[in-house]
Amino acid sequence: MSAAPPVVTAAELGVDDEERPARVLSGFPGRLVGVVALGLALLSVWQVFRPLAQGSQYYLVIFLAVALPLVYLSYRSWWGPLDRADGPSVLDWVLAGITLVVCLYPVLPIGIGDAGGGYDAFLDRQGMLAPLDVVMGGLLLVLVLEACRRTTGVILPVVCLVFLGYGYYGGLLPQDWSIAHAGLDIDQIVDALYNSGSGFYGTPLDVAASYIVLFTLYGAVLEFSGAARFFVDLSVSLFRRSKSAAGRTAVASGFLLGTVSGSGTATAVSTGAVTWPILRKAGYRPEQAGGMLAAAGVGAILSPPTLGVAAF
Template structure:
């Protein structure tokens, strides 16, 4: 890549440069290869798929497109829950067994005959439920021989699909819970129970809507896959390139511009992609040359990309997959979940932007102007890409369900793409988008199916309530210890489980303990959701940090700890809206004056907290100034008038002490 130099500012167009796996720049002609490298990196951390050709590739493509079309049609048709979810899982299992190799050592260019047979068998086990769903509903407690055989096979195939897509930990956990359901009498003390027969467990898992086909898979079949398809359609129309260019054009001509641009692009790209790893890696491949020229170290750049990518998963209007499950469990509108997420999102990205400003001063970041088109021209030519994002919220406000809102937004995205020839979703591009969208949903299909097994056993045996009682007993029933213990449990779960599975397991074990400790139910589930999401940037298995480090060439562990600093409010804010009943104001739930006061004081508190943690205001802060700023920031962020008054006094004292020391230094510095 050739970059011209101005008198003061380096100019570079990052989207025209490729980046190899070691972080070195390639020529613009290598961009396609760089995109292949990005796909390889995403697959390395989220599961590798086969690269097929010939008739088998055509078969897989047909199945993926058929899966997408089926779910689009099913949104407008009435299909009973059991057959609807069985068809969804049938498509998912067949595609997973054909696309995901049984081991990393397998040849990824072909499908062994054993996997073809398994895919056909998986489809048959689901077809049985579709045909006989009325009859099997009456045989849950006493299943027949055919039910037991097909149910056992389906259970094993679901576990194998999860192993191939997410690793061995989640299916191993499901096997442990199944064993707990079977060997209940052999567990000691409060953990023991009467035990359930093999046939009873199979009936519960396969024939009812309380096992494999429970709420998690239902949400995947009715909401998650539609939003995944929507993201694929946006990507196919070139919206991703527009989001990056718009971010660069809006923020890229200031010394802090590269960092701001990466943060803004992470927010815009991350919602439709739904994956923190994919967002961070994709954006890293595009913007790492820009960040490096600006003076960012590999670790600092990786931390910025990782924090931005994971932030997009907790940001409206399209949050992570677990957010749809929150709406289903609490029986609220998805619009309510969006409203609860607004202020935490503002605080999260404000913290990142403040850190960027401080890094600009302390780390000697150089101004680098990105060669992006002017904002006005970009909006005139490609601004229509924003319409469908706005439309989702507009449809929700108009009373549409989340499924209908995203469906009509998809239709709008396709329609407006024809405003320009280069963005038009022609039939070929549309089929490619449907194919890619269906494939992107496969890991969620397997995860939610296995999570349904775990939840089914928890509900059947009452283990969820026992676990909640244990959490309360260990914390003495006090709120703060309960919250700390819940956060630790969630971070431990997140070390081994995907975000969605981590939330689902915690929703039936940890969240009830929080509710019993006095936390409002929405706040308890949002607390659980946030700490499940943070698993992607939590040591020692922070996937986003390791993935981005493969691009920047930085030390992944140093990248991980720097990401923690950027993601600081994501770890603190959940405590703020759970420690006090008025904390619901931070979730924009309460009287308008309470919401306004909580929002303003939280922003002020976060600003003081960032200054104190980073040790910089107008210059280096002394230790006592930092203590006052941190204490004042925490008090301001805590909802309540006492905290506001105390925090304002402490922060003002710390700021006054800092300015009193800085003022005499200014003339000397100027001289």
């Protein structure tokens, strides 16, 4: 006879469900982040129907300039006395301001010696960046790594630093090694990341700013309109008598919502907000519940008739 699942109290649920790195903003910071996030959502929708004349990369520059500073306001730094849980510190405001300037630098129509001059002039310097371009690109690299550390932890930034080190010191490897190369200097690394379509403004940001954000908005509409809850309620009614009703409910609701969502991310976010407490109360550990919701969201992109944005 299997042991009964552990009983999870409401207090434990509150601790486990909390997104630990993030702050719960209130007052002026909360209103500011809300207004900026709303503006970013409207910009994303506008880009779908009226793409900016300057091209998609110009839009990605604006998107990153609006989204990245919000990370420093919304997520804790965990830097000892410089960290605040109830709101941004002075350092967070400074980093957000620097991030905004650095991200907007490629499109600012202000000439600064042989640098600046607007978006077209910035693109014309590809492969031959001015010293100020290199400084701005290096700062953006550091800011992106710090934002990544705040939101995901240290593992991913460390992996990025290892590969950056490989690019810079690759010329020191024995030349008979298959992974050896001539080595790249700082200017070349920054140019590849900052002034090309394969770095900061490459495919990952393009997918996030063009597709994921739209389906996330769609999932939010389904959530607040009650449509996502309908799919969960339907799944609960189907598996009410099953001993594994909670797990089956999470998977089935993800499949049902995927039939109209087409996005694994949006499905996981939408159904997870409702089914996560159900899974936790049923005794699932946070790792198990999170893995189940992630798997259900990914599987949702195979739900007909949309078959997911990846199919197109």
